[in-house]
Amino acid sequence: xxERRPVLAVIGAGPAGLAAALAAAARxxxxxxTDSAAEAGGQFYRQPARGLGARRPRxxxxxxxxxxxxxxGLDTHLGAGRATHLSDRHVWCVERQSGSFLVHTLLGPRQxxxxxxxxxxxxxATGGYEKVLPFPGWTLPGVVTxxxxxxxxxxxxxxxxxxxxxxxxxxxxxxVATGLAAAGAHVVALVESAGPRGLAHSARAWAAAPAKLAxxxxxxxxxxxxxxxxxxxxxxxxxxxxxxxxxxxVAALNADGRPAPGGERRLSCDTLAVGHGLLPHTDLxxxxxxxxxxPGVWVDAxxxxxxxxxxxxxxxxxxxGAALSLAEGHIAGRSAAARxxxxxxxxxxxxxxxxxxDRLRAFFSALDDAYAAQPVRWTEQVTDxxxxxxxxxxxxxxxxxxxxxxxxxxxxxxxxxxRAGMGWCQGRMCEPGVAGVAGCAPTPARRLLARPxxxxxxxxxxxxxxxx
Amino acid sequence: MxxxxxxxxxxxxxxxxTFDDRALEALPGQTLAAALWSSGVTAWxxxxxxxxxxxxxxxxxxxxxxxVTVDGLPNQRACLVPAxxxxxxRSQAGSGHDE
Numbered sequence: 001x002x003e004r005r006p007v008l009a010v011i012g013a014g015p016a017g018l019a020a021a022l023a024a025a026a027r028x029x030x031x032x033x034t035d036s037a038a039e040a041g042g043q044f045y046r047q048p049a050r051g052l053g054a055r056r057p058r059x060x061x062x063x064x065x066x067x068x069x070x071x072x073g074l075d076t077h078l079g080a081g082r083a084t085h086l087s088d089r090h091v092w093c094v095e096r097q098s099g100s101f102l103v104h105t106l107l108g109p110r111q112x113x114x115x116x117x118x119x120x121x122x123x124x125a126t127g128g129y130e131k132v133l134p135f136p137g138w139t140l141p142g143v144v145t146x147x148x149x150x151x152x153x154x155x156x157x158x159x160x161x162x163x164x165x166x167x168x169x170x171x172x173x174x175x176v177a178t179g180l181a182a183a184g185a186h187v188v189a190l191v192e193s194a195g196p197r198g199l200a201h202s203a204r205a206w207a208a209a210p211a212k213l214a215x216x217x218x219x220x221x222x223x224x225x226x227x228x229x230x231x232x233x234x235x236x237x238x239x240x241x242x243x244x245x246x247x248x249x250v251a252a253l254n255a256d257g258r259p260a261p262g263g264e265r266r267l268s269c270d271t272l273a274v275g276h277g278l279l280p281h282t283d284l285x286x287x288x289x290x291x292x293x294x295p296g297v298w299v300d301a302x303x304x305x306x307x308x309x310x311x312x313x314x315x316x317x318x319x320x321g322a323a324l325s326l327a328e329g330h331i332a333g334r335s336a337a338a339r340x341x342x343x344x345x346x347x348x349x350x351x352x353x354x355x356x357x358d359r360l361r362a363f364f365s366a367l368d369d370a371y372a373a374q375p376v377r378w379t380e381q382v383t384d385x386x387x388x389x390x391x392x393x394x395x396x397x398x399x400x401x402x403x404x405x406x407x408x409x410x411x412x413x414x415x416x417x418x419r420a421g422m423g424w425c426q427g428r429m430c431e432p433g434v435a436g437v438a439g440c441a442p443t444p445a446r447r448l449l450a451r452p453x454x455x456x457x458x459x460x461x462x463x464x465x466x467x468x
Numbered sequence: 469m470x471x472x473x474x475x476x477x478x479x480x481x482x483x484x485x486t487f488d489d490r491a492l493e494a495l496p497g498q499t500l501a502a503a504l505w506s507s508g509v510t511a512w513x514x515x516x517x518x519x520x521x522x523x524x525x526x527x528x529x530x531x532x533x534x535x536v537t538v539d540g541l542p543n544q545r546a547c548l549v550p551a552x553x554x555x556x557x558r559s560q561a562g563s564g565h566d567e
Contacts, residue, residue: 036529038550043528049497049550053478060475109549110541129530141511141523148527151547156502157471157495160524161510184469243521244510390525390533393517424532429525 005030005082006340008333009103009119011091011284014042015322016314016329017125018070023333024123025077028341032117033074034086034105040074041067042127043147044322046154060154060179062215063322089115092451094122094284101309102464106451114457118464121309121340122288123332124297125325126281126450128315132168133276133378134388134396134433137239137248146176146275159185161271165248167191167236169371170277171321174219180273181226188267190223191250193378194371195233209363211323233374236272237264237381245272257375277371278319279432283450285312292444294318301354302345303332311336324360327353379436388437389430391423399437411440421445424452483553487512494551501527501534501546504557512536512546512559519561535560 006029010021013035025031033040039047045067048054058064077083088108095102103117130145132138144152144160146168152158163186166177177190207213223230237249237259252263280296290305291298296318297305303313313332314325330353338345347354382388384397402408402417411434414420420434421427427434427445435442472479480496487509494503501524504512511521513535525533527547534546539556542564 036548048475048477051480051496052472052475052498053480054475055478056474056476060471110544129528130526139520139522141521144524145526145531148524148547151527152502152505152524153471156498156506157475157477158498158502158506159471160505182469183471183474244523390522390531393515393520424535425530429531 006120007032008121008123008336008340009034009101009117010123010125012042012125012127013040014125014127014314015044016325018074019326019329020123020125020313020333021083022073023330024337025082027334027337029337031083032086032119033083034089034091034103036090036108038087040085043151046151048157049155052157090451091284092449092453094288096288104461112454114462116462116464121336123311123313123336124285124316125314125329126284126316128278128280128319130275131277131279131432132274132429133436134382134386135236135238136383136386139387139390140239140241140245141243142245142270143239143272143274146172146273149273150176150179153179153183159183162186163188163269164271164273165189165191165267165269166273168275169193170275172275176273177228178219178222178226181228187228188269189229189231191231191234191236193235193253193376195374209359212363235376239272245270248272253376257377280316280318282316282444283447285316286446287448295444302335303328304335320360320364324357327356382437388433389420389423391425392419394418394420396437399434403438411435411443414438414440485551485555485557487557488559498551499547500536500549500551500557503551504546514561516562535564537564
């Protein structure tokens, strides 16, 4: 009988999780790759559903060859029995037991039955989700997150509307605008609150990552090709409509970050795709007791968290795109495999990935600074009537009252006084908006469970299945 | 151009789901949100408090804005649930348990 291979549970099958799974499976570890989607790829490599029969899915993607390499690598390990891919599994909790971990998952799509998987170590590659700051009209149907518009398009080959405005801030807006335009939507404008001045000033960052400069230039060329006007240093002040969005008011910003008088324009559209950057998914890490560093999970040079047996890679450790996720995943997978098989990891083996990681982390840090260089006083545009917490329908006025009249000084007190963040999404969508309107520091919420779980499942959690 | 042409899709046979007693066409593999959007439906829920219309927002299962009743089961996230032939989809009012 062969010696039992240690089991590494990789949670998330996006770029970081796939790179980690490939690196670990190739080095003597049994990988259980768990993901909520039907197909591997995560948000970045979200695939059209099989039933749609896409013969040229690459038309909606970037870095397709990398995806083909990852997909082929996964297939090889699946075929050889070194890896298992559990799709349609929503991980709601990872439980630490003496010397092992129990990964509790709900079976999709209804998510009412729980299944547990036992592992010797866990690698969190749970990615990120969109940050959206509130403005009047942002709850109207037809207003979607930029990433949501992309998900509907890439996964369902469905266009969210025919006439779109893409707005907010951050690098994600560019591929979203070009993707919608390529698929046949009329993209009226890309409204970006950062100014070209700030971005040009980060020349040092661009020089350090020439591939990123080329990527940016290619996206800019595609915007021009599809005749998408870019309105830099502009914001959407309000979305208008009765039962759905019909138009938006955009305004130019002055040097103070306030709408310049007389600089308003109304644009007709049936869709507003909006995003203000991304936030790391940290619920599972938090539940395991991992230390956070800013909004992301803290990791050491080997991508280990401060909890023994738990690694983290990709955007859960900080937002930085697919290439950085691949590098982090590769390092994490190699480190985990070495430690699980009783070897001391040799960082020389992953030196190229570490150099890529360091360079891209520096690049994204500089890019963040550039996007934030010029102020945007967005909270001043949020009227008292504007709903800030979408689930509980808490208006900004209630949050301001909690701070002003009732003396709330932190996000938790605001939440207790207003119910902002207590609804279905547990504050995932409203946290940055509520914090901004309240003038409080955005503190990471502590959520015991990463997914809503039926009470019956909580009362009788599943026992682990036989060895995967 | 449309998304199907862009990726040269040859989808499986379309099928019907009913949405509030209306027949809508869906393609195999599409989520309910994608199928509803493709049919021009953008709102399928009213909120518990002010009764305001909502549809899909985050598109990836985080925000819970796209809740819908599917085959009698309320509070299903349309962005995660695949459309299936003959599914009976109803727009949802309030908490979904009011009726």
